[in-house]
Amino acid sequence: MLTSGQPANLSPRGRKRKEAGQRLCQKGLRLMAEKGIDACRVEDITLAAGLAKGTFFTHFPGKDALVAFLCGQLLNDLAGRVRQVGLSPLDARSLLAAVWAVHWRFFQLNPQAAGFLGQAWARASANQEIKALWDDYVDMLAQWIAPAGEHLGWPGERAKELALWLVSSSLGFFWLGRPLGLGGDVPPELIERLGRVLAGGPGK
Amino acid sequence: MLTSGQPANLSPRGRKRKEAGQRLCQKGLRLMAEKGIDACRVEDITLAAGLAKGTFFTHFPGKDALVAFLCGQLLNDLAGRVRQVGLSPLDARSLLAAVWAVHWRFFQLNPQAAGFLGQAWARASANQEIKALWDDYVDMLAQWIAPAGEHLGWPGERAKELALWLVSSSLGFFWLGRPLGLGGDVPPELIERLGRVLAGGPGK
Amino acid sequence: MLTSGQPANLSPRGRKRKEAGQRLCQKGLRLMAEKGIDACRVEDITLAAGLAKGTFFTHFPGKDALVAFLCGQLLNDLAGRVRQVGLSPLDARSLLAAVWAVHWRFFQLNPQAAGFLGQAWARASANQEIKALWDDYVDMLAQWIAPAGEHLGWPGERAKELALWLVSSSLGFFWLGRPLGLGGDVPPELIERLGRVLAGGPGK
Amino acid sequence: MLTSGQPANLSPRGRKRKEAGQRLCQKGLRLMAEKGIDACRVEDITLAAGLAKGTFFTHFPGKDALVAFLCGQLLNDLAGRVRQVGLSPLDARSLLAAVWAVHWRFFQLNPQAAGFLGQAWARASANQEIKALWDDYVDMLAQWIAPAGEHLGWPGERAKELALWLVSSSLGFFWLGRPLGLGGDVPPELIERLGRVLAGGPGK
DNA sequence: CATGAATGAGTTTTCATTCAT
DNA sequence: TATGAATGAAAACTCATTCAT
Numbered sequence: 001m002l003t004s005g006q007p008a009n010l011s012p013r014g015r016k017r018k019e020a021g022q023r024l025c026q027k028g029l030r031l032m033a034e035k036g037i038d039a040c041r042v043e044d045i046t047l048a049a050g051l052a053k054g055t056f057f058t059h060f061p062g063k064d065a066l067v068a069f070l071c072g073q074l075l076n077d078l079a080g081r082v083r084q085v086g087l088s089p090l091d092a093r094s095l096l097a098a099v100w101a102v103h104w105r106f107f108q109l110n111p112q113a114a115g116f117l118g119q120a121w122a123r124a125s126a127n128q129e130i131k132a133l134w135d136d137y138v139d140m141l142a143q144w145i146a147p148a149g150e151h152l153g154w155p156g157e158r159a160k161e162l163a164l165w166l167v168s169s170s171l172g173f174f175w176l177g178r179p180l181g182l183g184g185d186v187p188p189e190l191i192e193r194l195g196r197v198l199a200g201g202p203g204k
Numbered sequence: 205m206l207t208s209g210q211p212a213n214l215s216p217r218g219r220k221r222k223e224a225g226q227r228l229c230q231k232g233l234r235l236m237a238e239k240g241i242d243a244c245r246v247e248d249i250t251l252a253a254g255l256a257k258g259t260f261f262t263h264f265p266g267k268d269a270l271v272a273f274l275c276g277q278l279l280n281d282l283a284g285r286v287r288q289v290g291l292s293p294l295d296a297r298s299l300l301a302a303v304w305a306v307h308w309r310f311f312q313l314n315p316q317a318a319g320f321l322g323q324a325w326a327r328a329s330a331n332q333e334i335k336a337l338w339d340d341y342v343d344m345l346a347q348w349i350a351p352a353g354e355h356l357g358w359p360g361e362r363a364k365e366l367a368l369w370l371v372s373s374s375l376g377f378f379w380l381g382r383p384l385g386l387g388g389d390v391p392p393e394l395i396e397r398l399g400r401v402l403a404g405g406p407g408k
Numbered sequence: 409m410l411t412s413g414q415p416a417n418l419s420p421r422g423r424k425r426k427e428a429g430q431r432l433c434q435k436g437l438r439l440m441a442e443k444g445i446d447a448c449r450v451e452d453i454t455l456a457a458g459l460a461k462g463t464f465f466t467h468f469p470g471k472d473a474l475v476a477f478l479c480g481q482l483l484n485d486l487a488g489r490v491r492q493v494g495l496s497p498l499d500a501r502s503l504l505a506a507v508w509a510v511h512w513r514f515f516q517l518n519p520q521a522a523g524f525l526g527q528a529w530a531r532a533s534a535n536q537e538i539k540a541l542w543d544d545y546v547d548m549l550a551q552w553i554a555p556a557g558e559h560l561g562w563p564g565e566r567a568k569e570l571a572l573w574l575v576s577s578s579l580g581f582f583w584l585g586r587p588l589g590l591g592g593d594v595p596p597e598l599i600e601r602l603g604r605v606l607a608g609g610p611g612k
Numbered sequence: 613m614l615t616s617g618q619p620a621n622l623s624p625r626g627r628k629r630k631e632a633g634q635r636l637c638q639k640g641l642r643l644m645a646e647k648g649i650d651a652c653r654v655e656d657i658t659l660a661a662g663l664a665k666g667t668f669f670t671h672f673p674g675k676d677a678l679v680a681f682l683c684g685q686l687l688n689d690l691a692g693r694v695r696q697v698g699l700s701p702l703d704a705r706s707l708l709a710a711v712w713a714v715h716w717r718f719f720q721l722n723p724q725a726a727g728f729l730g731q732a733w734a735r736a737s738a739n740q741e742i743k744a745l746w747d748d749y750v751d752m753l754a755q756w757i758a759p760a761g762e763h764l765g766w767p768g769e770r771a772k773e774l775a776l777w778l779v780s781s782s783l784g785f786f787w788l789g790r791p792l793g794l795g796g797d798v799p800p801e802l803i804e805r806l807g808r809v810l811a812g813g814p815g816k
Numbered sequence: 817c818a819t820g821a822a823t824g825a826g827t828t829t830t831c832a833t834t835c836a837t
Numbered sequence: 838t839a840t841g842a843a844t845g846a847a848a849a850c851t852c853a854t855t856c857a858t
Binding site: 058 | 817818819820821
């Protein structure tokens with residue numbers, strides 16, 4: 001696998017191998033997001049990474065494993081950003097808004113992530129590993145925002161739905177929007193207003 | 205094709221064929237939504253419809269055609285419901301809220317539709333027909349809601365993004381939520397509150 | 409089948425059916441010669457003949473049967489022309505030349521026949537009926553020309569080879585030539601000279 | 613591809629692969645000539661070559677490619693033999709006779725070649741590559757024999773037809789003859805006489 | 817470890833033929 | 838008899854995965 005604890009003391013050989021694995025991830029993410037997970041062959045990825053087809057299987061047990069690994073990586077990344085939001089004390093509303101904004105910005109700046117996760121999600125029904133990753137992520141998010149939600153009158157036992165709403169409204173927007181050429185350049189002030197307009201809020 | 209024009213006098217043979225075509229659509233929608241468009245073989249669909257494999261190709265030129273046809277049908281259905289919203293005069297905020305609610309309810313009651321459209325979307329980059337259908341739908345929606353949006357300070361030239369937001373936030377929720385067992389039973393009052401909480405609106 | 413003995417007293421229904429069968433043969437010959445026997449679907453033929461697909465099988469037991477029938481028809485036609493040559497008394501050389509010329513002209517004027525027979529031949533190994541038709545034709549021809557051949561010193565037990573030579577050198581020329589755009593307009597005097605030049609004859 | 617350039621240092625792996633490719637060609641030629649190009653499945657070929665079905669497609673992009681490759685190989689072989697005829701100075705008549713004899717002997721000794729080329733030809737209308745190969749071959753041959761033809765009174769602008777005649781009268785004979793069991797054992801002296809008898813030449 | 821040739825299961829699609837109407 | 842919908846066998850081709858070198 002690729003997640004090696006120690007950051008240091010790698011033999012030059014080990015370093016090269018690690019770099020190869022990272023290239024596999026990078027190129028794999030890009031190609032799968034662009035061409036579609038199914039339409040992207042293992043060989044496309046290894047070719048882009050400058051490796052031979054067979055080498056792929058020394059890094060991952062199979063194509064599905066790469067998909068799951070990338071899912072985990074992206075969700076991990078997101079989780080880290082969400083955690084940082086919690087470091088600064090915020091009132092309930094601001095917390096939710098901040099969490100939402102984290103997701104929005106992440107997908108706006110990583111259209112590949114939106115494209116990839118959107119597709120990967122379609123496999124959740126067939127692939128237990130992916131489903132579990134998403135489940136865990138939404139769970140974690142729900143625990144984080146549950147207090148804020150309850151403070152605003154959102155029932156605690158429905159926190160998962162609130163979390164799902166935060167994720168899906170941002171991921172969905174960019175996933176559906178990218179192929180249409182929409183979303184990439186929405187100016188910040190409009191983003192803030194999005195929910196308000198929708199909700200019939202004051203709009204200022 | 206499956207155009208459901210006149211319910212008029214069909215020979216018993218014609219009726220049978222039409223029913224077969226509808227069964228193909230129904231079962232196709234269900235199976236593709238559940239197992240994934242790619243994972244669902246043509247034979248799975250015909251078997252479920254009680255037909256032989258080859259019969260599929262007398263109804264549709266290929267698998268892609270069924271996917272596109274179903275996309276068109278679902279978006280058409282949605283468009284019809286949106287149009288009905290316009291019949292009763294509403295202020296800007298209520299209009300947007302109503303349009304959003306139409307989408308939300310549609311996907312809540314048709315989880316298959318969410319599952320299917322979510323996946324079909326992944327093929328928009330590769331399948332021009334599907335992309336065009338989506339493009340047209342978002343376009344139509346944008347024109348419908350542009351005045352209301354402008355009334356609330358949302359720039360008219362960004363109406364497509366607003367439309368996308370309305371669609372994606374509802375489709376995304378149910379698409380991501382269903383495999384997790386979320387979304388199906390969210391009570392109406394929470395749904396109304398969703399956007400408000402998110403947007404930091406009054407929330408009460 | 410299509411070969412009905414009685415030329416007359418056909419009910420109007422019978423006449424129509426006979427005409428349909430002839431249309432099937434005509435269009436079938438043309439389409440198969442043009443597109444290739446395998447590439448030409450049964451439906452292509454019935455469509456061109458203004459009939460429904462299923463009707464084909466009330467005229468012929470299968471596609472192969474049409475191919476064989478057309479083979480037989482064409483070879484029959486050829487045989488008839490060859491027989492006419494025998495009616496006028498000719499010396500040995502002139503007889504052979506005349507028989508060859510009959511074939512040559514037939515294929516020059518019926519490029520479809522050359523195209524069709526050429527392909528049909530490829531099926532002789534798999535289709536006993538076609539093989540038998542050819543075998544019979546060559547046999548018949550061999551008996552016709554054997555005396556003339558022997559008169560010129562060609563051993564009688566090799567008459568089949570002589571017959572084959574007469575047929576193949578004309579059929580081959582037009583079959584290979586047509587797709588290249590060659591052969592259709594070779595002027596008569598060159599045709600006469602063909603064999604002489606090749607054989608090193610006087611050439612005048 | 614199968615370019616047989618240098619017989620030089622090939623890794624044992626490369627040698628094995630090359631041999632596999634050659635086996636594919638050999639068996640493919642034989643099977644297609646015998647059973648018919650269309651009736652011969654890719655798997656028939658690979659099985660005969662001791663390989664798995666999929667391996668075929670690592671050597672050739674598809675079945676058509678093998679057909680075209682074999683066409684090219686056979687015509688190349690023929691071309692080489694024709695070129696050798698030109699090395700020894702001959703008068704016009706002898707040159708034409710020699711060129712014809714080269715074709716005749718080639719097809720007599722390689723009945724598979726006749727069977728295969730005959731069929732491959734039927735695909736010239738559909739397959740541009742094959743058509744081009746034949747076109748080039750006839751063109752080349754025409755240029756070679758044009759002077760000799762003109763010397764004997766055959767118009768230079770009709771040299772292609774003369775070339776076609778030389779090829780088709782030999783290829784046609786063996787192609788049509790083999791399934792009938794004719795042609796394989798025609799003694800040399802009869803071969804020489806063939807054209808003379810046909811042409812009404814001296815016949816002795 | 818890296819390589820890339822070999823594998824073969826799996827999928828779409830075609831089309832001759834059957835048969836109920 | 839004519840029709841055309843249904844059938845299902847067959848074939849080409851793809852590609853994840855294995856494994857000898």
